[in-house]
Amino acid sequence: KAGVTQTPRYLIKTRGQQVTLSCSPISGHRSVSWYQQTPGQGLQFLFEYFSETQRNKGNFPGRFSGRQFSNSRSEMNVSTLELGDSALYLCASSFGDQETQYFGPGTRLLVL
Amino acid sequence: GQQLNQSPQSMFIQEGEDVSMNCTSSSIFNTWLWYKQDPGEGPVLLIALYKAGELTSNGRLTAQFGITRKDSFLNISASIPSDVGIYFCAGRSGTSYGKLTFGQGTILTVHP
Numbered sequence: 001k002a003g004v005t006q007t008p009r010y011l012i013k014t015r016g017q018q019v020t021l022s023c024s025p026i027s028g029h030r031s032v033s034w035y036q037q038t039p040g041q042g043l044q045f046l047f048e049y050f051s052e053t054q055r056n057k058g059n060f061p062g063r064f065s066g067r068q069f070s071n072s073r074s075e076m077n078v079s080t081l082e083l084g085d086s087a088l089y090l091c092a093s094s095f096g097d098q099e100t101q102y103f104g105p106g107t108r109l110l111v112l
Numbered sequence: 113g114q115q116l117n118q119s120p121q122s123m124f125i126q127e128g129e130d131v132s133m134n135c136t137s138s139s140i141f142n143t144w145l146w147y148k149q150d151p152g153e154g155p156v157l158l159i160a161l162y163k164a165g166e167l168t169s170n171g172r173l174t175a176q177f178g179i180t181r182k183d184s185f186l187n188i189s190a191s192i193p194s195d196v197g198i199y200f201c202a203g204r205s206g207t208s209y210g211k212l213t214f215g216q217g218t219i220l221t222v223h224p
Contacts, residue, residue, distance in 0.1 A: 031210050035214075042214055043155075043202075048211060049210075056210050094210070101145070102157060103154035106154045108152075
C-alpha cells in the first residue's frame with residue numbers, strides 16, 4: 001500500500017505570494033491532518049479534515065486554510081506569505097480520527 | 113493549552129548502549145505515540161500506545177503508557193548507528209479530532 005504523498009517537496013516563494021500544497025493520503029484513509037514544523041516551535045497542528053469537513057483547527061491565522069476532496073486528497077493554502085511561514089509542512093492520514101496517523105515526507109517551504 | 117515536555121533534548125551515546133527518553137504532560141491523553149524523524153523526511157511511527165499501563169515492544173524499542181495517562185517513556189536497547197535521528201513523543205486526547213500534541217524532540221547521536 002502506498003504511503004502518504006505530498007507535492008511539491010520543495011517550494012520557494014516571496015513575501016506576499018500565496019501557495020497551495022497537496023497531500024494524498026493512504027488509500028482508504030479518510031482523516032487528513034496538517035502540521036507545521038519549525039526549529040523554534042516544533043510540530044504544530046494546523047487543521048484536520050474528515051469526509052471533506054474541517055473538524056478541528058489549531059491556533060494559526062486565517063491566512064492558513066485547507067480543503068479536502070471527495071477522494072480524501074487534501075490541499076492547504078497559505079495566502080499573503082510572511083517570512084515566518086518558512087517551515088516544513090507535514091500531512092498525516094489515518095483511517096479515523098482516533099487511529100494512528102501516518103506522515104508524508106513533507107513540503108519544505110522557503111519564503112524570501 | 114496542552115504542553116508536552118520531552119527529555120532529554122539530546123543524547124550522545126556509544127554504539128551498543130541503551131537509551132531512555134520520556135515525555136510528561138500537563139493533561140491526560142488517551143493515546144501516546146512515538147515517532148522517529150530523519151533529516152528532510154516526515155516522522156515515522158515507531159510505537160503506538162492506547163491504554164494506561166500498556167507496555168509495548170517493537171524490536172529493540174520498548175515504550176510504556178504511564179498509569180496516570182500523563183507520561184510515557186521510550187527505551188532503545190543496544191543502540192546502532194542507524195538509530196540516529198530525532199525522536200518525538202505525541203499525545204492525543206479523546207476529544208481532539210486529528211490533533212496530535214508533540215514533544216520538542218530528542219536528538220540522538222550514536223558514535224560507532
